[in-house]
Amino acid sequence: MRIEEREAMPIEDWLAALPKVYNIADRLLANSQLLPATKRAVIDADGSYSYLEVQDLVLRAATALRELGLEPEDRLLLIIGDTILFPTLFLGAIRAGIVPIPLNPLLSEEDFRYIIEDSRVKAIIAASHDTDKINHAASTAARIKWIEYDNGLNGPGIGARILAASPYQLPVATVADEIAFWLYSSGSTGRPKGVRHLHRNVAVTIECFAERVLGLRSTDAVFSAAKLFFAYGLGNGLTFPFGVGASAIYLNERPTPDSVIDLMETTHPTVFCGVPTLFASLLASPRAAELADLGLRICTSAGEALPPEIGRRFEDLTGAPIIDGLGSTEMLHIFLANRPGQIRYGSSGVPVPGYEAQLLDENGSVVTLPDTIGELVVRGYSAADGYWNQRDKSLATFRGHWTHTGDKYLRDDDGFYYYAGRSDDMMKVSGNWVSPFEVESALIAHPKVLEAAVVPWKDTDTLIKPKAYVVLQPKVVATTELTVELQAFVKEQVSPWKYPRWIEFVEELPKTATGKIQRFKLRES
Template structure:
């Protein structure tokens, strides 16, 4: 595939793309996927929407304010000027964003893209050691953070400038931006210039950064959103996934703005509060995980879902029991789907009368999906195997040998075991690696092991995921303590709190079992399948 001339002055991203021979095959057969060679996705999503639909359309909503498309355009232009004029940002520089779901973090995202730079998204819950790893592999020029989340980033950034947003001081980004002109000439990037480095946890505990182009940002809107979600300009979107998740970025920013709709941004909400917000703001499209749908029903607020036109679930497997419970209590059908950071968003799904309860759905228009055996050969329908996908988006890891594991013979191998039936529906079986998917969060077992092992009373640990009715899976740790340390509930609580302080709190083990030693191969490799057996053993 021929590359077009890059607008990037800083060539780090193109220099660190995997060789094209290791890329997946890309498909652009749909008319909606015919993109020009020069494309800045911020121009398409924001500037062009203002030009065609007007600046006064509601765009970003919160509990206390509404930003119009014109407001977002002006503020993102001003922030882009801060980056370029005050910090010398040039096209291709990486800018790390760390913030909650609020309008200013969206404005920062667009500002970075307008300037031709590359967004590095980070989860607000990540701690200093995790941020330090991401900074090491993405080498940002500047970082931007909510002031309330600044401490861990300041500790991790060393000499890299940290711009805070929301602090009452002259150096705050909001204050800096207010003095800038509200116009900006967007950089004329190539459609295949990298615009997003989206981190994803690796099973080794070392994060990977997936590299996505400007055209990729639009492609999921022009496939999954266009053909499955089917939004209109009058829709009001909301959801619980952080904008740092590609699931959240697509569902709460890209998809609504592709059609001129608006989105309600919620920084934090209990299931009950989310249900109330759906009613109060007349939300019509909801993106969240199965856990949230189940919790809303248990709060006795099923009625809140009845007014929502589209209920979308992803981030973890949707049990058939949850789908049927929502259907029975609300009359609404949840749209299930599977996506991934490597693919940017959802590539298998089904809606309305096309849904088979319990199935994830069929390949989204624009994508192909097959089931392969361990040798990469397609297996007959009805046979369990490895999910293989290709389409307009796909995996390109930033300078990472694991590219060879994810992409095989032109196919993206997602790490999921599925069965495809004779009608083309895909039925989830299990994860095929060490990833634990709990309440929509992808948690790499080795990351949790690393955090536990930092405790002075721990010799070593092994972590697995165990089935759970509430969260799909929970993190469970099997721990070897230093001799003489008591094995009791107090120690379990201590270790859990320690992990919450060392890593993102959602990674902490909800269950802990103490053992004398971990099962290993003769070469010393941990045998995770044995850990599942140990987890069921009673405490001594």
């Protein structure tokens, strides 16, 4: 069925057409039979791999994992970087009915120990430079059958096992509503939670966002600076390109302006997926002018709300619009988004096809008035099955068909949603709600400011007022005069009573591995 025909089909009808026996790995490998034999699926630091080559590796990985003693429904931790081995092992596990759980390789030993115990995994595959940390973290886990290390596809360890295995011909007969994989939430305000996703959830995000919003096609090459171990990067860098037959470009190292620009100049992506802090850093880089000649078609941003000034400046420079949107680990990918040709920088856009959104007031009633702040709840078919071993939190988040995001938003007359802040970041000043994002956006619009975070702070009378933590552009010196200048600038951009009463200049802001600012750490400082 052509994409034009599918776009006219209600998502419920499309979903009903999915077969009951359904393995998402098989769906993502289907393009290996439809595309030219030389069509590149993955480009990483060691080379490029066609769809046929990736299919062969995935089938061999499925065999290798079964030969190592893993059975369907066993859980496997993947603590590896963005290389060809990630899709090989992730899809190989799913095809064999094994449940992969990708994790950030930079987590602490304590976090690894907690997740190993919490998830009850049977096996671990980890980056070779983390041997001591992983061995120590797993030392008390009685369920662990084995630990293998990633020394590259052609090195000793799991790569050698994969290449020595024979292709596993038939996928395990999983069903669309069966658990395919877990993702651990970023844990920005506490212990990470195991989020369980179904096979069908991946298909929904490909259909609803990748195809119906971004218009991804097989001629695209997608580079996601956001890493594969979390939801946004997993869609951008694996399920979306594989779902449409595009090429995925991987950067295994930390995405700095230099490393990102270098990779784009050699691989020529048409689609770039980043986070707001990276877009800001790219614009502040001495090499920013090089971005204009990269030939980007479109970009995406998520993780944090994109300041409008950053979005406009990046599009003016590159000619590529940034499709800013809101997603979550619980919903697997983006469910609110701007659209090509219908972008309002500063907003998170409108509901993605197949999703519904509402705002609730403090009493749980639906907010009907425009420009009124409420808690955002969303309904869609990619919602997770729940949190592992966290019944109360599952009940608080997944309420019937609606998922409670914990984000505060307002909606304008045209139906565009505007981020106000996390529920626990909002503050009342002089009896009125203040959105930290609104104040942060005003600060970032100043040419001397690179990043900003705003949190509630008590004055000498214990009254709540905004406090700003500011990262300045390179070579800008922090002075008392600059503080006064920034405060006056904010008063001109927003209601005067919203300006930050205190401004603290810092070298960097605390962030999660996914690029979200950890405002709770600033509140506690």
